[in-house]
Amino acid sequence: MKRTWEEIxxxxxxxxxxxxxxxxxxxxxxxxxxxEACRKVDVVTTGTFSPMCSSALLINxxxxxxxxxxxxxxxxxxxxxxxxxxxxxxxxxxxxxxNSETPAVYGGGHVIEDLVxxxxxxxxxxxxxxxxxxxxxxxxxxxxxxxxxxILQNPRNCYQNYNVAVNAYSKRTIYTYMGPLLxxxxxxAYSSAGQLSPLLNDPEYxxxxxxxxxxxxxxxxxxxxxxxxxxxDSERTSGGVPTSGAGTLALTGDLRYMSPEYLRGVCIKxxxxxxxxxxxxxxxxxxxxxxxFTSVSDADIPAPIVDYxxxxxxxxxxxxxxxxxxxxxxxxxxxxGKVVRTVSLSSYSKARKIAIELKNRIKNGSFKLTMxxxxxxx
Amino acid sequence: xxxxxxxLRFSRECVGEPVISNLVRKHGIEINxxxxxxxxxxxxxxxxxxxxxxxxxxxxxEYLSSSGVEIHLPESSFIWREKKCVHCGxxxxxxxxxxxxxxxxxxEVEFDISKCILCELCIEVCYYSAIQSVEDYIxxxxxxx
Numbered sequence: 001m002k003r004t005w006e007e008i009x010x011x012x013x014x015x016x017x018x019x020x021x022x023x024x025x026x027x028x029x030x031x032x033x034x035x036e037a038c039r040k041v042d043v044v045t046t047g048t049f050s051p052m053c054s055s056a057l058l059i060n061x062x063x064x065x066x067x068x069x070x071x072x073x074x075x076x077x078x079x080x081x082x083x084x085x086x087x088x089x090x091x092x093x094x095x096x097x098x099n100s101e102t103p104a105v106y107g108g109g110h111v112i113e114d115l116v117x118x119x120x121x122x123x124x125x126x127x128x129x130x131x132x133x134x135x136x137x138x139x140x141x142x143x144x145x146x147x148x149x150x151i152l153q154n155p156r157n158c159y160q161n162y163n164v165a166v167n168a169y170s171k172r173t174i175y176t177y178m179g180p181l182l183x184x185x186x187x188x189a190y191s192s193a194g195q196l197s198p199l200l201n202d203p204e205y206x207x208x209x210x211x212x213x214x215x216x217x218x219x220x221x222x223x224x225x226x227x228x229x230x231x232x233d234s235e236r237t238s239g240g241v242p243t244s245g246a247g248t249l250a251l252t253g254d255l256r257y258m259s260p261e262y263l264r265g266v267c268i269k270x271x272x273x274x275x276x277x278x279x280x281x282x283x284x285x286x287x288x289x290x291x292x293f294t295s296v297s298d299a300d301i302p303a304p305i306v307d308y309x310x311x312x313x314x315x316x317x318x319x320x321x322x323x324x325x326x327x328x329x330x331x332x333x334x335x336x337g338k339v340v341r342t343v344s345l346s347s348y349s350k351a352r353k354i355a356i357e358l359k360n361r362i363k364n365g366s367f368k369l370t371m372x373x374x375x376x377x378x
Numbered sequence: 379x380x381x382x383x384x385x386l387r388f389s390r391e392c393v394g395e396p397v398i399s400n401l402v403r404k405h406g407i408e409i410n411x412x413x414x415x416x417x418x419x420x421x422x423x424x425x426x427x428x429x430x431x432x433x434x435x436x437x438x439x440e441y442l443s444s445s446g447v448e449i450h451l452p453e454s455s456f457i458w459r460e461k462k463c464v465h466c467g468x469x470x471x472x473x474x475x476x477x478x479x480x481x482x483x484x485x486e487v488e489f490d491i492s493k494c495i496l497c498e499l500c501i502e503v504c505y506y507s508a509i510q511s512v513e514d515y516i517x518x519x520x521x522x523x
Contacts, residue, residue: 049464051505179468179503187472264464266505276464276505331471331480343471343503347464348485 001038002287005371008042012368019043019282019362021355022196022294029295038291043362043369046201047215047280047354048193050346051266053177054156054228055093055275057112057255060148061123063087068127068135074098075111075121082125086133090153093275107273110265112152115144116217117260150255152217152263156227158279160199160247163306164190164323164342166335170309175270179343181308185335188305189343193351194298194325198281199247201294203240205232207283209372214251215280215358218262220367221253226376241296243322244304247376251279262354276347280354282362282369298325305335381429381492384439385512387448388422397445398424405438406430412496413512425496425512457500457515458489462508469500469509 011017018041020028025044029037059075063086070082073089077097080089091111096104115121125138144150166188167174167181174181178189194200202208212223227248234246262278285291304319311318323333328342361367388397401407407430414424428435442449458478465487467480477494480487500509 050466179505180472182472189468189471264506267507268505269502274505341471344467344480345505347466349465352485 001035003042003285005284005286005369008284009368011042012362012365015363015365017042017363019045019359021352021359022046022201022296023352023355025291025294026195026297029291030297034288034292034295037295038285038288041285041291044201044283044285044294045280045355045358045362046193046196046198046283047278047351047358048158048197048346049262049278049350049354050191050193050276051177051268051274052154052157052277053094053274055112055152055154055277056108057091057115058149058151058153059089059091061087061089061142062146062148064135064138064140066135067133068125068138069130069133071126071128073123073125073138075123076106076114077122077124078106078108078111080108087148094272096273103270104273105267107265107267109273109275110267112255112275113260113263113265115150116255116258116263118143118145144256152221152251152253152255152258153224154251154277156229156248157251157277158198158227158249159192159245160197160203161242161244161301161303162190162192163244163312164188164303164328164333165306165308165312166320166340167309168307168311168320174309175268176308176312177268177271177274178308179345180269185338185340187343188328188333188335188340189345190303190325190328191345192301192303192325193346193348194301194329195296196348196351196355198279198283199249200241200296200301202281202283202290203236203242203293203296205247205376206293207286207290207372208249208281209375211370211373212281213368213370214253214282215278215354215361215367216251216253216258217255217278218259219253219255219257221251221279222370223249223372223376224252225250230376232377237300237302239296239300240293241301243302249376262350278350278354280358282358282367284369298329301325303328305333379429380432380435381427382435383425383427383452383491383494385450385452386424386426386442387450388424389446389448390421392446395445397442397447400441401428401438405434405441407434407438427492452491452515457494457496457509457512458487459508459510460489462506463487464506464508466505468503468505472499472503474499
């Protein structure tokens with residue numbers, strides 16, 4: 001049983017198509033087997049919603065009168081990178097507002113959320129003041145409707161798998177990007193949508209590649225390249241699932257069509273600020289292998305338990321043990337004989353919502369699949 | 379038996395009266411004081427959980443009122459700002475009293491104010507400012523200081 005991309009897109013046109021979310025696919029394969037699921041199902045949708053620090057906004061504000069070439073610029077007090085063309089700015093999600101506030105409570109991620117919510121943003125800038133761009137200063141404000149372009153450009157999203165963070169050795173609470181970790185391993189923080197996560201349903205990147213159309217922040221986006229730190233060669237289970245980090249994706253999309261429901265500024269106590277991003281991908285069931293990959297369940301996905309008080313900052317590479325997303329989602333895991341409560345940073349209910357939303361878009365014909373123009377890594 | 383959270387404000391006039399002792403002795407209710415402080419601008423404030431029969435509690439609240447204590451009964455928006463919540467469940471993973479839980483079916487956060495002991499650990503783990511402190515609550519809801 002095989003399907004082509006063209007066949008699937010033709011079925012989207014006619015509406016005669018079976019699309020399941022990754023959760024539904026897992027259930028179907030458990031009941032009817034991979035072979036039968038492959039025969040029935042055309043597309044499986046995935047979703048994830050979590051802080052993704054490697055996210056940014058490319059913004060072209062439109063020209064000033066007189067013309068001004070940004071030397072330095074701040075959006076709501078958050079510095080944006082101005083070392084590109086005249087009125088292009090690159091705003092990183094983790095850039096913090098420059099003032100006396102400690103700890104940081106507002107940053108690039110919040111500016112992105114404010115913009116997509118339609119709120120007005122203050123722009124302050126200094127210009128290079130050249131003959132063709134004489135402007136020296138700008139002090140103005142704008143909304144998303146006023147700018148020429150606002151393009152989300154995320155260098156590394158959708159980590160295929162991730163660490164489970166604990167504090168094994170420090171006597172005090174440590175403040176990490178995985179949240180506060182209590183001493184004596186009193187909590188364990190994890191961040192993956194597990195069986196709903198895009199790259200865990202296509203673990204060998206057979207259908208997700210450069211040019212894949214995706215659900216991004218509530219709108220439509222594309223995979224532009226492999227993400228930074230993409231490491232496809234990491235260790236795998238017999239089912240092909242990576243046992244740690246592994247693959248990543250670079251994503252882009254037009255902010256204008258996105259929604260604050262799926263793009264949220266976050267403030268991580270004692271660490272900094274970031275952006276939570278909602279991403280969904282549609283996986284074509286081209287053959288039985290793809291049906292098998294999308295049948296993955298939380299029980300099949302291992303995650304490494306890493307100490308963030310010493311091993312992580314010191315790059316020791318040690319892991320304290322392994323667990324699975326089924327156990328993590330139960331609320332408690334056992335680490336070296338100790339029962340530890342789990343804390344999720346990724347919202348499973350939002351991931352589920354995204355997978356359902358994407359399924360509906362495919363069913364109503366508003367989202368078609370694109371075959372990658374090149375694999376993530378050649 | 380009923381279990382209620384109450385937020386009390388003690389004006390200058392009732393300072394000096396053993397109000398809480400009277401609640402216990404005369405009205406026979408159990409009281410668990412979660413937080414109490416005296417502040418120059420707001421006078422005395424106390425957050426407590428009371429436990430007793432409906433009749434006992436209403437008599438106790440009446441006694442408090444007649445003693446000049448202002449009473450506020452906080453609802454679930456007390457500390458949880460549901461609109462801002464993305465339902466990651468980080469709060470449920472750290473909440474020591476079972477007030478915040480993550481439903482195993484819907485994977486959505488649920489909040490039971492009667493179990494909240496106001497330790498505010500959840501504020502530390504919430505990335506989305508979906509949990510506010512008692513101070514913020516008082517400010518945003520316009521509860522009299």
